[in-house]
Amino acid sequence: MKKFALIGAAGYIAPRHLRAIKDTGNDLVVAMDINDSVGIMDSHFPNAEFFTEFEDFTAFVEDNAMKGNKLDYISICSPNYLHAPHIKYALKNGIDVICEKPLVLESHDIDAIKDYENKYGAKVNSILQLRLHPSIIALKEKVAAASYDHIFDVDLTYMTSRGKWYMKSWKGFDHKSGGVATNIGVHFYDMLHFIFGELKQNEVHFRDEKTASGYLQYERARVRWFLSIDANNLPDNAVKGEKLTYRSITIGDEELEFSGGFTDLHTQSYQNILAGNGFGVDENRVAIETVEKIRVMPIVDAGDKAHPLLNKVL
Incomplete structure (x- = not known):
């Protein structure tokens, strides 16, 4: 069972990620969103920790890593302009990423993220369902x-x-x-x-x-x-x-x-990523x-x- 965090838990696309984490037999440890309308979490991971401040979220992630409970993945569903900094935070902490589209807004960020991958040994996976x-x-x-x-x-x-x-x-x-x-x-x-x-x-x-x-x-x-x-x-x-x-x-x-066939594509994306076949x-x-x-x-x-x-x- 892999340990997940989710950034952007109140967003439109977050429920598909919550379902994918659950359907693939994994655990959501913590979620973060500046908005607190995240009752959907109770249907999937009622015991997950939740924060509305990014600093509180990062402190929790890092404190748990110090105790030997390092996350395996951070799923990113935050607003588009925050994808790059949130990806970089995860990579700097050696945590693999699953990020919603668009991965980034500027092409130069693609090169920067690849440098982060090489330096910190973690990997970015994107949802291209x-x-x-x-x-x-x-x-x-x-x-x-x-x-x-x-x-x-x-x-x-x-x-x-x-x-x-x-x-x-x-x-x-x-x-x-x-x-x-x-x-x-x-x-x-x-x-x-x-x-x-x-x-x-x-x-x-x-x-x-x-x-x-x-x-x-x-x-x-x-x-x-x-x-x-x-x-x-x-x-x-x-x-x-x-x-x-x-x-x-x-x-x-x-x-x-x-028009049909979209229901399980996020879950299928997660299955592929967990098997090492994600889109980088x-x-x-x-x-x-x-x-x-x-x-x-x-x-x-x-x-x-x-x-x-x-x-x-x-």
């Missing part, structure tokens, strides 16, 4: 089996509508979240690289605080993409459910069906560099590369 989704794996195999000179045409559309609270939270500030393309899209860019290979071209056709759109050329695909948290941009054929979420990936004339720092580099450029590169005219929904925001 789309790489484990059966539909994504099947598409990757289909692309690999196709003639190498065939370039696939892909449209990626993802909208997950958010209320006024979003822009007032850390997610509404680019220097904390990385902006909308990073916060809701980084795992899609990782998926595209995973399936279609090396990134050749990156264009941005529109970017504001709630929406971004552009074009990516990969080794095996031409991708028009559109990401938004604004319900006004939902396409006419969207199913307006409780969360006003719409997700579509088309490859040629076929739609990739992957380098697997994140292409996606991090992609969104890093999307945040700052000049807006260009879309021309014939425009996503079909781009006219909603122009």
Whole structure:
């Protein structure tokens, strides 16, 4: 049984990590969040220690290590801009990491983290769960089996509508979240690289605080993409459910069906990590560099590369 800590226990994604720790037969020793709405912990680890101050959390971790009860893993679900310092804290204490996406906001932090890994002998594992989704794996195999000179045409559309609270939270500030393309899209860019290979071209056709759109050329695909948290941009054929979420990936004339199959992907990620088969720092580099450029590169005219929904925001 491995001993875990969790940073960011009150966050949206934390329950998936709590479940994964429990389902893999391990123990949560301590959790930390500046917010104290963490009653979900009682359903998984009612005896875990909890702190709202990072200094109290680190003192507990280090005191226990001195007593021979060193942690095996720290799972990081904190706001995006805190991932790098929280990862570095764990590595400096010789504790392996399981970190939510995006691993970091800036590509130079990837190199720094690798230096920490080498110096302190601990390892970073990242949650890239789309790489484990059966539909994504099947598409990757289909692309690999196709003639190498065939370039696939892909449209990626993802909208997950958010209320006024979003822009007032850390997610509404680019220097904390990385902006909308990073916060809701980084795992899609990782998926595209995973399936279609090396990134050749990156264009941005529109970017504001709630929406971004552009074009990516990969080794095996031409991708028009559109990401938004604004319900006004939902396409006419969207199913307006409780969360006003719409997700579509088309490859040629076929739609990739992957609306289901997400339930256990975090648990599967943990199983792989515990078996020594997790996704490390380098697997994140292409996606991090992609969104890093999307945040700052000049807006260009879309021309014939425009996503079909781009006219909603122009």
